[in-house]
Structures are given as C-alpha cells and as structure tokens.
Amino acid sequence: MHDNTPAIRAEGLRKRYGERFALDGLDLHVPAGTVHGLLGPNGAGKTTLVRILTTLLRFDAGRAEVAGQDVARRPDLVRYRIGLVGQHAAVDEVLSGRQNLAMFGRLYHLPGAVADRRADELLDRFGLADSGDRPVGRYSGGMRRRLDLAAGLILAPEVLFLDEPTTGLDPRGRNEMWAAVRDLAGAGTTVLLTTQYLDEADQLADRISVVDAGRIVADGTPDELKSRLGGDRIDIVLHRLADLPEAAELLGRIADGPVNRDDDDRRISAPVRDRIGALGALVRGLDERDIAAEDIALRRPTLDEVFLHLTGGTGGEARAGGRGGPAGPTGDLADEENREVAR
C-alpha cells in the first residue's frame, strides 16, 4: 500500500457532450485501502467518472491519477494496476469460466501456465470451482457477476472499480457480491463503487461521495452524511388517520425542520436536534390531545433521505443545519480524511 499517495485523485475533471457537461469540475480523493462509494441518480456522472478513471474515456479538462499514475499520459501503466467490473458481466458466454479467466490472464501477459493457475485460484476463491468447466451462458446471474469480479482481479489490482455491481441481481446474488467486496477491502484493495442503492453504499463504503449533475455535492462517512440532514428523526405512526393534521401541527412546533406526512401509512416524520427533550414533549402533547399513536421511534435518517435532500428531491427545502455543518463541497471533512490515511 502506498500510504501517502491517494489511490485515486481527480481534480477539476470535466467531460462535455455537446452542450451538456457530464462531469463539471469534479474532485475526488480516495485514500489507499478504503472503499469509496459514489452515489447518485442516473445520469449524474458516476459511470462517466469510472470510465475516465479506467482509461476508457478521454476527458476535456482537469487531472486524474490512479494508483499514482497519470490517467491521461500513461493509460498503459494504469491498466496494469486496476480492475474493472462494469454494469454488464463482461465475460464470454460460450466459453467456460475457467477458459474466460485463463484468456484474460494471458491478455494481461501472464505466462500461460501462470494464467491457468491463477484462473483455478480465482475460481476457488469465488466458489466457482465446481462450475469452472461449464459454459458461462449456463451460470446464474450471481455466478456470472462473481466470475466478472474474478476477471477484474487477475493481476490483484491496487484499485478496483465496481460500476453498479449488483444491479439486476437477486438478494442472494447481491449478498454474495457484498461479501466478496468486503473480503477484498479487508485484504487492502482500494475499491471505488458506484451504486444507486443507498443501503449498498451504507453497507460497504468507508466514505461516500454524492454525485449530482457532474459534481460531488456531498462527501463524508455514511454517518456524517446522515447527520447533515439535521440530526435524528422522530417517526410517529398514528392509530387514526383523522388525527394526522393535528399531530403534524404538534410535531411541527417541536421539530427542527419540516414535517413529512405519509397519509397512506398514517406516518409523520421530522428531524429533531434534542432527541430526548423532543420525545418527551411529543408524548405529553399527544396525551393532552388524546391522540393515540401506534408507534413512536427515534432514528437516524436513512441515506435515502440524505440523498433526496442533497440532490434536490422531496424535502429539499430543509437546509442542512445541525451537527454536520453546512452541506458544503468536498474537502470540508479534511480531518476525517487524515484519520483514514493514518489508519
């Protein structure tokens, strides 16, 4: 591991398609040995960024380094140090899993015998040894993705790019993929992971960057991002729908932000800073008004809420105050970064 060189460093990256900027001055620093999640809606620029960093796409302005190598000037050096697992399982469907890995190994210029041995090792490691001689066309979706991942790991790359690795997988396939990524991270591989699934980023990533319209709009650990929404939230599920307006009005006076109403679930929800004080006031208020609650819960915001908040979805007017500080651009969590590097 290179302790001081970040595994990925991108500065002011721009990529233009006609009038539209797919990346609009994007900065990203990923310390070696960490799992970094890139979160954002479709079209935010996640895949464009991955394609640039993996030498597949040229960029118009800015600088990019991967594993200490300049992406624009020495793509050949970068290609020996990265693994890419894209949105498709990019493997040959006719060949067997073993043939696929052996072929890719040779194309990495491993001697034939070494490539064959490496193929066997990787099949073993990803639980594909028994199906290694079957054509990939007969693999399940999860097996195919694991083979795809194995193909990305032939040279034991310093940096692994995973572009929406679990899209289209069933829950079992997804869990298998997650376990594999955790294993890799545990062994010290730097992983850049793009995903649309917030729980995926929450589960796997040490840090998360939220991408929207070609920029990083927020950056931090999952917990920090959640704090930015203004601390904890109170959820109340009411017994009667008719009580909803009155309860919402009560919660509105106690809460430190706008109240979300969900009539279908008879649920109201709002951010609170003083959790215990707010909870007490709420319970007393509901009592006085004779409103019956089915459930009252204090919880951390979900990443979905953070995501919608940051990318201008519903509830976007709630300014992030509270403990996380203003939702600024990248870099306002510098001390956090130092901690990661020192680890």
Place this chain on the structure above:
Amino acid sequence: MTTTTTMTFPSPPRHAAQRLRWVLADSWTITRRDLAHWVRQPVQVVLGLLFPIMVVLMFGYLFGGGMAVPGGGGYREFLMPGMYAMTMLFGIEATYAAVATDAARGITDRFRAMPMAGSAVVVGRSVADLLHAALGLAVMVGCGLAVGWRWHGGVGAALAAFGLLLLLRFAVLWVGIYLGLLLRNPEALVALQVLVWPVLFLSNALVAPDTMPGWLGVVAELNPLSATVSATRELFENPGWGESSRLDRYAVPLALGWPILLTAIFLPLSVRLYRRLDR
C-alpha cells in the same frame, strides 16, 4: 482465502520487438478464443457449414433444371463459383455477430481497460474468421466435387481463385467489424441475414445479368460479388456468360480491386470507430 500465486508483475513493453511479440501473442489468444467457440458449439459450426450446401442443392437441382448456360456446360459448373463467393459474403454475419456481441456485453470495454495490444482484437478476429472461411470453402469444394463441378485450369489458377475468394472474405470482414462497432447490437444480425440475399441475387452468382431488366443488370454487373464470381469462373475455366458482359474482360483486376477498395474504406473507418470509443 487460498494461497495466491506469486506473479512477476508484467510491465508495458519497452521496445518495438517486445511490442510486436505482444501483438502476436495477444492476437493468438483472441484467435484461440474463437477456435474454442467452435469446439464448444460444434452443432452450430456444422449447421453453418451445411447451410450453403443446402443452397447449392436448391439452386443446382431445384431451379437449375430450367437454366441453360449459353455456350454449353452444366448449370452446376456455372453455379459453384457463385456459391463459393456466397459463402464468403455470408461470412459477414459471423463477423458482425461476434463484434456486436462483444461491444454490447462490455467485453470490448474490458479489453480496452486491459494492457493488451489494441490491434490484437482485430488481428485475432481476422485470423479466426479467415480460418473459418477456409474451412467453409473446403467443405464447399467437397460439395462442388460431389455435384459434378470440376476445375479445368491449372493448380496455380485454382489457387489464385481461392485466394481471390479469401480476399473477398477479408474485405467483408472489415464491413462486418465496422457495422458491429457502429450498431453494437447483436439483434440487428437478423436484418443483416436478410440484407445479404439481395446482394447475392443482384449479382451474376446465380443468373446472368443479361437476363435482368436493363438497370438491374447494370447493378448486378457492378456488384463486387460479381467481379469475384467472374474471375473465379475464368480461373477455374468454368462456363460463364463470356462476351455478353461488358466487365467480364476485366474480371480478375476487378476481383482484386473491389475487395481492396472495400478494405481501404472500411478498415480505416473501423479503426477510427474503435479509437473513438473513448470519446
């Protein structure tokens, strides 16, 4: 986790000789991939080889009875060079399918993100497709001999004819690569499978352009396929329509010129398209 192979970390080639060696090694890896496909899908390979034989039987025996070749000679003697050229033309389907599938499935991207030689993807593909074409041609010659086709010229002339056929296949290869990179859609193969037929019918492979309405005959004579068919008929000394066709006199130069022209157009276009994948 199991023990890991200690790998001497490969590094980029330092000089031209090493670079060339890697181009060759990578190309061979890609060619082997295609050969492995044949082994994995023998039924498909056999069906692919049987299909042109079916066309020979259909035209040779079903329709051929009603065909009279001017200047004498059997229709099947006339037909076979056309069938050889057809086999080369229809090879575009295999090339297109392979290139479009790789592009659509992300395999092309995987190759591009690897330190392999970029040209190897194409060189390997060409070698595999030409090997396939040679096999297809051998099967068709066997079929031709079985239905009474013979070459009457020398061995050298016959080899030159086979060379011209493979040259046509080489040109078609580049059209296939270009379309595959352009469309990146394996499903468009169905359209290609339909469109190759008019190219075959609008040539002198099955009937003389003379027998077609005027303008259609001109189109058929200008068809690159016709040039190769005329030239191979000449070299095999099989019956043709001889003097009646204006371009027949230049058949061999045209059979060289057309494929070279097609390659000169579609090879740079394909390379450009491949390079522009990073835009």
